[in-house]
Amino acid sequence: MVITLEPLVVRHTLRVPSPTGPAGQGGVAARQFDTALMSAGFKLSADLLRHLSGLSEGVVVDTAVRTLRTVREMAGDHVRHNVYFVDFPANVPDTADFWMKCVLQALADGTVRDSVLAQLDDGVVDLLTLPSYGTYQHSYDDLLAAHDELLAATGDRTTVLHLGAGLDDEVSALYLALAGSTTPLGEEGLRDLATLAGPCADGPQPAEIPVRENRAVVNRARLEAGSAPLLDTVTDVLRLACALSDGDVSLAEPTRFRSPSRSLRRALLTGLDSVVADAPAKLADVARHREAWKRLGERIHPHDYPELPHAAEVFAVARGERTVRSLDSLAEELLGRADVPGAVKLLKSAPGKLFRSLDRLLREALTQQERDAVVAAAEEVLPEVAGRVVLSVREHLHNRAASSGERRVFVNRSGRAWATADDRALVLPPERERLIAALDAEIGGRLPETARVLVDPDVLDVALPLSGKATAAGLGVLPRGSVSPVDGELLRFFVYWRQTARTTDFDLSALMLGPGYETINWLSYTALSDVEGEHSGDIVDAPEGASEFINLRLGAVRGTFVVPQVNIFAGELFEEVEESFFGFMLREAEQGGRPFEPATVRMKSELRGPGRVALPLAFRRADDGSWQAKWLHLYLRGAPSANRVERNRVTVAMLLRAIAEREYLTVRHLVGLMAGRGTAVSLWDGGTTPIGPVTYIGLERPEGLHPDSRIVTPENLRDLIPA
Template sequence: MVHRLEPLVIRHTRRIPRPTGLAGEGAVAARQFDAALMSVGFKLSAELLERLSGLSEGAVVDTAVRTLGTVREMVGDHVAHNVYFVDFPANVPDTMDFWMRCIAEALADDGARGRVLEQLSTGVVDLLTLPSYGRYQHTYAEMLGHHEELIAAAGDRMTVLHLGDDADSEVGALYLALAGSSTPLGEDALRDLGVLAEACAEGPQPGAIPVRENRAVVNRARIRTGSVLLLDTVTDVLRLACAVSDGDVTLAQATRFRGLSRPVRRALLAGLDSVVAAAPAKLADVHAHREDFKRLGERLHPHEYPQWPHAADVFAVARGEKRAPSFDSRVEELLGMHDVIGAVKLLRSAPGKLFRALDRLLRMALDQEERDAVVTAVEEVVADVSGRVLLSVREHMANRAQDTGETRVFVNRLGRAWVTADERPPVLPPERERLIAVLDEELRRRLPDPGHLLIDPDALEVALPLSGRASAAGLGVLPRGSVSPVEGELLRFFVYWKEAGHRTDYDLSALMLDADYATVCWLAYTNLTDLEGEHSGDITEAPDGASEFINLRLGAVRGEFIVPQVNIFAGEGFEEVAESFFGFMLRDTEQQGRPFEPRTVRMKSDLRGPGRVALPLAFQRGPDGRWRAKWLHLYLRGTPAANRVEGNRVSVATLLRGIVERKQLTVRYLTGLMDATTTTLWDGRTVPEGPVTYIGLQRPDGLHPGSRIVVPENLRDLIPE
């Protein structure tokens, strides 16, 4: 069990649970393990290397085998990355010359000649029908023979793996951290929480589980072990039913409820009954998910359990047979009468709802008295609102200083994005500034004393993770809106996908835009080479997995933005394929190496979202001439088939403008509120002797054991409760 959960600990914490085994002379094996890790961009900390060196060789080898498999998958090195053009990025042909060569080869093929001649007579040739187009023309081993070894460079990524506590403690601590997170988790982390909840059902539990989705996953483990369920709304029970049916606990998508066992049905009905019996007004929550409750009722058969009459009331409300006026409907009634002060008085009893309605209330206020009533209510209940909501409203207010006529970017919890004109009147400066002051003061009050604050300067522009769904699972991934430096001469994107059951064609493209977001050029299968770089060639099916690459010379890039994208030309979506991920590498020109070199991978993220066009991130050239990454994690709807970079240039540019010009709350903002004894910008070398609060992109080796460490993997810990 422990070994099965070890990969989760490594992925989430960059720690290896304390290796165990017979004492021995494992120094040689430990150094070999370290060398193997370095080949894929990882390294053992000094403390971990020392621990392994004192174990037997067999114990070291066992740890190495388990760990290497995990880190290779983290970086995308667990699959073979072939390319269509064997010498890529060298000798990539002109697009039209390549297409003509494919046609000529097809005409020389007795089996294909007739079909191609028929197409030529119509003036249109389907590239997919040509034998040499879209399929690897050489093996992976043959491709490797065309490339020299990678020359190591100081700029290569090196992720340090640290020594953890014993395995049980590490697993338990990770469970408590994920379950007790104050921000929603991403899809992968939520799935990992489910695994951990099952393993830790009998162990220590978090004092509070503030995020409802997390609570549903934990309750699923509790219902299987017969433990007490954590329920305080009828929606908690609905989420639990979704979890038991392996459905969507966020309720964003309808769950097809399974046939439930009698013990599970009894637990769900008993939970509903207890919630409503304790607070009948909570029946009003049914309205938000009426159809889901009706379908759930068909599975639970509440009429068979007369001992739980309040549970039956839930389904009576869902069917419209029983009235349960909702809190929101009462608020809407007052706002419909333009009674802003009355709505504010009602909303004071639900501080979270008041904060979420702030913008609307201020826009509806007709005079200073009503505006003062809104802000005064905020001042009086601010202490009762979660830190995540405070930060969300603070960021919102920072972006309401602009005049009307701008665009608004909407991103749902799944990462699907769209843009519309912003026709809202502005929030007036006096109220906006007063609210910002209230929010800043409350957040400052809640932040813990960091003592000596040690900050990696590269982390200052990382966006606060107000939702785990604002980023993707992977290595080196930062929340949406973050900005991070890009160092290197060559920037290389890669995408890998493996189809599950149908022919699937993903196309990697890169769009270059000028400072006004107008198109300069692009690289794609329709334009294999340009001044900026090369495309590795179009692969049109992936039964055994396929990769595409784009190589860019940053010094040659025309324009101010580079926007890589993955377009689905045909086949399965990002959530349907067996596997798909995107990433980028950075290297210097003299390093040579294979098309994919794990040591040079700076980011690798899973592609798991709605829509047919993925926009993982963009790159922007700053006034100083240096490039920086802007993290997007967005998906566009696209078209059912044949998505191409040429067809979505305008929508991508409009969306990028909205994201780039939006003000984000970052680590810089939050650390500016902290009352630190000493604040030091880390120089990358000197580690203070005493305990510190360290915030950075990677944990340095040698920090004092009493230090508090915040890195991207646990950045959510910065969000005050």
């Protein structure tokens, strides 16, 4: 395996592939490597330090250079984080005083004095026309000189890197884990799977690839390696065509199809012909992506292959020359006639669709007999439904106990969110409780048998990752709906962005809300300081990259919620900039240090979603005064320009209420099901590690576990979701 795959292994597993090379006296270099890692909030495990110490110094240094580069990027320390106010968080001025200072400086500048005077005559001054506003007034070296060294604290983050197997074995294992995932991968995971699929095409393959997007990525690698792709629906072929054109295999966004080579055209059409010949009813899936099929047909010319007549039928359906009713349209027709039993009978042939329709079927059932028939059909097909769908319906039914009239939040696969009033009729308790019992029994039966489970209490309130698209890529990031404790006196948010081509202005803000989600106040470029904390100053152009920070004293926060957000004021979108990420740090009051210190970074996530307002997470004060983070991973559409916290605070409060009051299915639920079936489950207090293999579930992997133990941490939490 080429060495460039090593960073993928480190990022996804926190394991360093076992370095190879001549034996030697690498102990000094290994300890220096460990010290350098600690400055970034990482550390070598005892096994890894011991292994490196027995290698030559050159091997250790090479390993250190590669690994340090990777972990610094994971923590956001691969760029220079400057701030507008060099002493931040000290000496941040009052907003009005600061703006007046910028005006006075502009009046002393002969090149802009007349323009500023004209604006003053009109009563409004554009801050962006003031030379000293929005651009760094000092160098990064000046910033370093203005701050003392960070004092180490026991609460600083220490992420342990463990010793892995050889690089080939680690790469193969990571490929199998990603390709065989039972839940959809996020953008980064899917991209990394594509990187791994080519080198791993001739090696071991997962027994099953249940997620269709993953299958499309693997199919491209198989096709390019000369193997037959895995296809059993017409949509599999369309996804493969998107993959071959570097398009969106989720089919959420249109793909600009390229003209493939003749061999690839034949492979796609042969696959289509085989699928339709084996099951003509699968033509019903074509209408769902009619326009994509028509665009693809213009590139692969099915009429050139008369020997593949079934493939031609696909494009005839897409063009409307042939009508094939889909299951969805037939079900809609039956429900339109109030024929719930007929719809249930039809949907039993597609168990996943039946489960996704359960709420509606139960609401539209007119009699107890019809409701009983819906539940009985669900129980009958339950073993055929994917685990993540079963868990999703279980979570949904749990939250349907509330009365109608509450807010209902919608989040698409890209994280775009909106909320509306929930005016649906209730799912009646008898059916809801019967279904919940059946779902729990089914999931409990699918969980792997294990002699002993050891659980870190801090992981119990982490939401189950039913889709990787509900979690941004990054360090210390948890799935949407997760709750995690926040320990520290100072909470500091940060955002970094680097524009691609156009002047781009991101604005970091923090909205403080009361217990009823009412606005208390905010910190932003329009409110640089308040009793809660300080804003580092507005940067409005980022050709070389720019950072903004907000420093909060948690003990001084008024209200119950703190909602950090990133607003696009002008320029490129989150998906257009060269790079952008958000995170937060926790510090003790007297630690000092630079505005950005990687050892204090608790979370760093990529900002790559749609919309112009990002809401990564929110913080809530508990009744006992402690603070917790609630993970959101949401994006709002926002305005075309000039997005500000003042303008979106009502929408943010409404969405936060919907997310904060929703009960997500968590690790606690699965652990409870394990215990219910007789598995020995115990909470780990961080003390002596057990003798013998265990299944360990926690936020971090502890040292000293038996080598045959199964380890589940946020990096592979998806492994808990049964097939």
